[in-house]
Amino acid sequence: MNVLIIGSGGREHALAWVLSRSAQKPAVFVAPGNAGTRLVATNLELPVPQAEQVLALVTRHDIDLVIVGPEQPLVDGLADRLREAGIRVFGPGRDAAQIEGSKAFSKAFMERHGIPTAAYRTFRRRDEGALRAYTKEQGAPIVLKASGLAAGKGAIVCMTRREVEEGLGQLLSGDQFGEASDEIVVEQFMEGEEASLFVLSDGTSWVMLPSAQDHKRIGVDDTGPNTGGMGAYAPAPVMTPAMMVLATEQIVKPTLEGLASEGMPYNGILYVGLMLTEDGIKVVEYNCRFGDPEAQAILPLITSDALELFLAGAEGRLHEADVQVSGMTSACVVMASDGYPGAYRRGFPIQGLDMASQLPNTLVFHAGTAQDGPVVRTNGGRVLAVSAQATGLQGALARVYTGVSLIHFEGAYHRTDIGKKGLLHGMSRQKE
Numbered sequence: 205m206n207v208l209i210i211g212s213g214g215r216e217h218a219l220a221w222v223l224s225r226s227a228q229k230p231a232v233f234v235a236p237g238n239a240g241t242r243l244v245a246t247n248l249e250l251p252v253p254q255a256e257q258v259l260a261l262v263t264r265h266d267i268d269l270v271i272v273g274p275e276q277p278l279v280d281g282l283a284d285r286l287r288e289a290g291i292r293v294f295g296p297g298r299d300a301a302q303i304e305g306s307k308a309f310s311k312a313f314m315e316r317h318g319i320p321t322a323a324y325r326t327f328r329r330r331d332e333g334a335l336r337a338y339t340k341e342q343g344a345p346i347v348l349k350a351s352g353l354a355a356g357k358g359a360i361v362c363m364t365r366r367e368v369e370e371g372l373g374q375l376l377s378g379d380q381f382g383e384a385s386d387e388i389v390v391e392q393f394m395e396g397e398e399a400s401l402f403v404l405s406d407g408t409s410w411v412m413l414p415s416a417q418d419h420k421r422i423g424v425d426d427t428g429p430n431t432g433g434m435g436a437y438a439p440a441p442v443m444t445p446a447m448m449v450l451a452t453e454q455i456v457k458p459t460l461e462g463l464a465s466e467g468m469p470y471n472g473i474l475y476v477g478l479m480l481t482e483d484g485i486k487v488v489e490y491n492c493r494f495g496d497p498e499a500q501a502i503l504p505l506i507t508s509d510a511l512e513l514f515l516a517g518a519e520g521r522l523h524e525a526d527v528q529v530s531g532m533t534s535a536c537v538v539m540a541s542d543g544y545p546g547a548y549r550r551g552f553p554i555q556g557l558d559m560a561s562q563l564p565n566t567l568v569f570h571a572g573t574a575q576d577g578p579v580v581r582t583n584g585g586r587v588l589a590v591s592a593q594a595t596g597l598q599g600a601l602a603r604v605y606t607g608v609s610l611i612h613f614e615g616a617y618h619r620t621d622i623g624k625k626g627l628l629h630g631m632s633r634q635k636e
């Protein structure tokens with residue numbers, strides 16, 4: 205069995221790692237991959253993830269299954285092209301991927317299917333007058349979103365009128381977001397705790413993976429600009445069994461049934477970003493792929509054969525699949541380059557990778573790394589993620605931060621408070 209993973213981040217390293225452990229002993233390829241994926245898979249060159257290039261790799265390496273990591277190729281229709289060519293692929297087609305590719309689409313979809321989410325209105329960029337008048341009437345706080353893909357930076361939370369003006373300026377100029385802000389969604393501000401759900405779906409059947417909580421801001425105590433994610437833990441204590449039932453009934457089922465009823469059954473990993481508000485659970489956003497770094501936290505908890513799961517997903521047999529998880533808790537901390545999510549330098553040697561990987565139940569997933577002869581160098585904003593598993597969140601955090609302390613590169617930055625909210629939840633539940 206030959207499997208090809210498309211992407212080059214920590215999520216793709218985690219996918220390659222979990223597939224390489226399958227009892228089916230697959231040959232795993234990652235295109236383009238990073239310095240870490242080459243430890244568990246074969247990296248293939250792929251300068252741009254366009255269908256023709258991916259199809260050429262599939263033919264050359266006799267690929268049986270393709271898993272697409274990032275959103276852009278899915279939104280561009282890569283999964284459709286592969287399916288048309290008769291190739292097994294786990295990932296949604298262009299239609300269903302709109303749930304991430306177009307916030308205007310996803311908000312209207314939720315409205316059509318009665319799925320709880322923040323009240324909103326959508327404007328075209330050229331309707332600037334109406335947009336400005338509406339935001340003036342709504343006041344602050346409010347959330348402005350570029351409708352299209354914006355590498356996780358398209359949501360601007362505005363706490364004051366001044367921030368609304370600045371946010372409108374960024375979205376309306378088009379310089380920062382390009383076509384992604386041709387449509388702009390204005391949303392009611394939601395207050396509460398965030399959590400994420402990950403669902404493997406084959407279009408008719410689906411299975412739920414452990415919940416997770418991401419840490420999107422760069423700074424301790426959720427301060428500073430948004431990033432792709434600075435750390436995660438799984439399962440998230442805030443997603444109690446009762447919350448999971450509610451989220452399943454009110455959100456997951458109507459989402460998958462709604463997509464199927466509109467002629468776009470969802471095949472792939474559905475990521476549902478939730479806000480637990482005083483008025484109930486609401487959807488913040490959908491993503492059409494695994495989270496990064498949530499994948500690095502969740503995948504090590506899966507004890508069933510992950511290849512069999514993804515294959516069952518691609519073949520429409522998820523009703524036969526059995527998802528077993530270890531019962532441990534996972535914590536994952538991202539180490540980034542100084543300056544990220546703004547400008548940063550790359551090319552610094554990384555020390556301590558082997559030492560950290562040898563700690564018990566500890567994994568180092570590479571993201572922005574490159575192999576330079578025997579040396580691994582930094583090559584991106586998020587450089588790597590250390591992920592550790594233990595019987596509780598406290599143990600997992602102690603283990604993961606030990607791993608982080610062993611890894612060094614110039615300008616290395618990480619958040620020191622990953623899991624803090626989860627620990628507080630654990631404590632309040634013990635008191636109940």
Ligand code: GLY
Nearest residue numbers: 432433495496497
């Ligand atoms: N960690 C957030 C994301 O993957 O979008």
